[in-house]
Amino acid sequence: MDYGFRNGKELIDLCRTHEKNMGQIMILREMEISGRSMEYIRGEMKEKLEIMRAAAEKGIENEIKSVGGLIGGEARKLNDWNKKDKSISGTVMNKAVARALSVMEVNASMGHIVAAPTAGSCGILPGVIITAGETLESTEDEHIDGLFAASAVGLLVMQNATVSGAEGGCQAETGTAAAMASAGVVQMAGGTPEMSLHAGAMTFKNVMGLICDPIAGLVESPCQKRNALGVANAMVSADMALSGIESLIPFDEVVEAMLRVGKALPATFRETAMGGLATTPTGIKISKELYAPKI
Amino acid sequence: MKQYSAFDVIGPDMIGPSSSHTAGANRLGAMARKIARGDIKKATIYLHGSFAKTCKGHGTDRALVAGLLGISASDERLKDALKIADESGFLYEFRKADLGDVHPNTVKFTIEQSSGKTLEIMGASIGGGNIEITEIDGLKLKLTGEYPTLITRHRDCPGVISMVTGILADFGINIAFMSVYRHSKGQDAFMVIEADDSFDEGIEATLRNDVDGVKDAYSIIFTDGEA
Numbered sequence: 001m002d003y004g005f006r007n008g009k010e011l012i013d014l015c016r017t018h019e020k021n022m023g024q025i026m027i028l029r030e031m032e033i034s035g036r037s038m039e040y041i042r043g044e045m046k047e048k049l050e051i052m053r054a055a056a057e058k059g060i061e062n063e064i065k066s067v068g069g070l071i072g073g074e075a076r077k078l079n080d081w082n083k084k085d086k087s088i089s090g091t092v093m094n095k096a097v098a099r100a101l102s103v104m105e106v107n108a109s110m111g112h113i114v115a116a117p118t119a120g121s122c123g124i125l126p127g128v129i130i131t132a133g134e135t136l137e138s139t140e141d142e143h144i145d146g147l148f149a150a151s152a153v154g155l156l157v158m159q160n161a162t163v164s165g166a167e168g169g170c171q172a173e174t175g176t177a178a179a180m181a182s183a184g185v186v187q188m189a190g191g192t193p194e195m196s197l198h199a200g201a202m203t204f205k206n207v208m209g210l211i212c213d214p215i216a217g218l219v220e221s222p223c224q225k226r227n228a229l230g231v232a233n234a235m236v237s238a239d240m241a242l243s244g245i246e247s248l249i250p251f252d253e254v255v256e257a258m259l260r261v262g263k264a265l266p267a268t269f270r271e272t273a274m275g276g277l278a279t280t281p282t283g284i285k286i287s288k289e290l291y292a293p294k295i
Numbered sequence: 296m297k298q299y300s301a302f303d304v305i306g307p308d309m310i311g312p313s314s315s316h317t318a319g320a321n322r323l324g325a326m327a328r329k330i331a332r333g334d335i336k337k338a339t340i341y342l343h344g345s346f347a348k349t350c351k352g353h354g355t356d357r358a359l360v361a362g363l364l365g366i367s368a369s370d371e372r373l374k375d376a377l378k379i380a381d382e383s384g385f386l387y388e389f390r391k392a393d394l395g396d397v398h399p400n401t402v403k404f405t406i407e408q409s410s411g412k413t414l415e416i417m418g419a420s421i422g423g424g425n426i427e428i429t430e431i432d433g434l435k436l437k438l439t440g441e442y443p444t445l446i447t448r449h450r451d452c453p454g455v456i457s458m459v460t461g462i463l464a465d466f467g468i469n470i471a472f473m474s475v476y477r478h479s480k481g482q483d484a485f486m487v488i489e490a491d492d493s494f495d496e497g498i499e500a501t502l503r504n505d506v507d508g509v510k511d512a513y514s515i516i517f518t519d520g521e522a
Binding site for chain 1: 357
């Protein structure tokens, strides 16, 4: 393969050799493995972006009720608060988080979303890419290229570690989504591929060890709020990388460490709903109430 | 190793909330429908492990029935699949079951067909929307649906495999993966052939009619976006 890469180092080498950014390398790689045209592949990503946009707005415009009933209405609440211009973390951050909350509400209500990389972490990438795109005044094409750059980072994690909460905890799941988002935004802001990977590395470092403990086993809580954390993490890491801050530990080594941490997590903290918040008195009560009428 | 696509990372686009409990379940239903060739009079669905535990909250029940009805993971109608089934007279029944030492997200379908024949299909949702069919009619096998797949049922005797692969070569089909299974020597055997290219219907007919020993052949064609 001309555009294949096994790790971050090889990806950076490809970018240098071909004088392309990460998103462009990812598109060329996709053309190579699928045999399809650049136009077709970019069109496919455009469709994903449109689904993301719709899901990011839906919960802001309407209050959504989730299937399990544990979440709903949070996106709208934060968005309303954000309009008052008194927020602590700033309007851009709050807008991005509100969008991520919305996508997770759509997900939990059995609406249409794009798993990125999973359904449980599907709010982060849209929240960050769409909102940063507004700030950066990015074109549609730049959004699409940003998503391809993000997919390169997700691919690195899928190839060398895991994106599954059941395998690596929430660090693997929302951690990867946030690392993808930060790398994508760095590229959209004109940063180098190296900066993108530094952003991704810093993002992972911030959530190393994060457990996956869904209440009643549902992809609702704390998943939704961890998507909010993922947005904040991605945006802060992107700004750090763009300012020239580097991750002391290279991306590939961070991913390897993340996998080792995930493997060391007891099964109770890996999406089994047998530990963490799921087994607090409230978590157990919710679970009992939800599953009282058996199927 | 499989080369992941950019759309394996950003995708699938699907109805939430869980890629393994919703999209994967839907895909299992869709595979069962394909294996039954769309001929389903009634489906009894046995839920095992995590599938049994968190079924309703994840919409696993709706996703499974949607798959059996031919509604895809990204179709908004997935949410209303149980209602659609009831309205169209599609019969289904859910039961919790211990299916043994299998993946926690395992489901078994018992499908009654219009001929009165019963078909049993078992499979697991193994993460990220990916699935494996693990058993058909009691025969253990492995089938992912990631590639166009052809299944044959044939007599376990010399020469059948070479005849089948010869015909595939005539049709210009490149075999990516191939496995042979049987219950015991001399009885019915099965081939699961995964290929780079789709199988056209002519191949199925040719195999059934021209190869002495092949009792049945059917293809399960899964292309992009159809899952």
